[in-house]
Amino acid sequence: MSAGLLSIRNVGKHFGGLHVLHDVNFEVPAGTIYGLIGPNGAGKTTVFNLVTGLLQPNSGSITFQGEDLVGLPSHRITQRGIARTFQNIRIFKEMDLLENVMVGLHDHLHYGTFGMLFNTPGYRAAEKRARERALELLTWVGLDHKADTLADNLSYGDQRKLEFARALATEPKLLLLDEPVAGMNPSEKTILMEEIRNIRQRGYGVFMIEHDMRFVMGLCDRIAVLNFGRIIAEGTPDQIRNNPEVIEAYLGKEDAA
Missing domain, CATH: 3.40.50.300 (P-loop containing nucleotide triphosphate hydrolases)
Structure with missing residues (x-):
């Protein structure tokens, strides 16, 4: 074992x-x-x-x-590497799928308040990486073709998969x-x-x-x-x-x- x-x-x-x-x-x-x-x-x-x-x-x-x-x-x-989903799905229904997953990536974006306020090159590069990673995670759960769809318009099963993708965005073990x-x-x-x-086959x-x-x-x-x-x-x-x-x-x- x-x-x-x-x-x-x-x-x-x-x-x-x-x-x-x-x-x-x-x-x-x-x-x-x-x-x-x-x-x-x-x-x-x-x-x-x-x-x-x-x-x-x-x-x-x-x-x-x-x-x-x-x-x-x-x-x-x-x-430290533990992520959780809940029995009652918790997603941001007014955001699209890509934005939902990017929320889970915020701890890994190191551009600071200054970069965000003044749209620095570091901020733009970090946002680009975050979007690419979020799209990759949506691909893992088969939702990449709906990246621009509002989360509120998803079926129940797809909302659950979106919740998985957002949890994985925190880079858990x-x-x-x-x-x-x-x-x-x-x-x-x-x-x-x-x-x-x-998810398990990818090492989680x-x-x-x-x-x-x-x-x-x-x-x-x-x-x-x-x-x-x-x-x-x-x-x-x-x-x-x-x-x-x-x-x-x-x-x-x-x-x-």
Whole structure:
């Protein structure tokens, strides 16, 4: 197995007397598609919020490439190489696709306020590079032919792909996908599955939450299962689908029997 990229060790999270996560342990290897699944309310989104700095753990450690993430604000975590999409698509609908992706590149444009205000050669060169990179990322997700289209005019599936392109514009090493196929039809799911495989083949790690078991089992290299805030299983898709604890968590004892 590849070396660990993201490591979560003994992580606990509570809100007052409500304990959401209990001693959570797993590791996302580099160069893989890793899934985190579990029933509604299991704590999956809380894990994502902890990794991206929207929340802080009450106990345990979260490291990325060996560097501690606990206590860092979200923008610093993004700068270290973690990008995220959300279950509810967040794009700038009044901008065209190229502009949406260029927003994700702003941390990599080093022209400063002076350059922008006075349209210096350095500013123009940086803008040109940004447009070229944004168009390249749109090509990766098959949207380059719509670069000048307003994002509000895209189909749901294409809006999701645009969100992927913008996340990749931050130059991440790990892409976190929060229920990427929620609300999609079967055809859109098939297309998006291939897009995620292409992202992995380009050298990015992928860590995803998803409720669609057919999608998860057909895509992920490894899967962790969270139930009532605890990891109850971790392994390959075959190991997970045949695990009695996982079956019980999804079906209940009587149905599992």
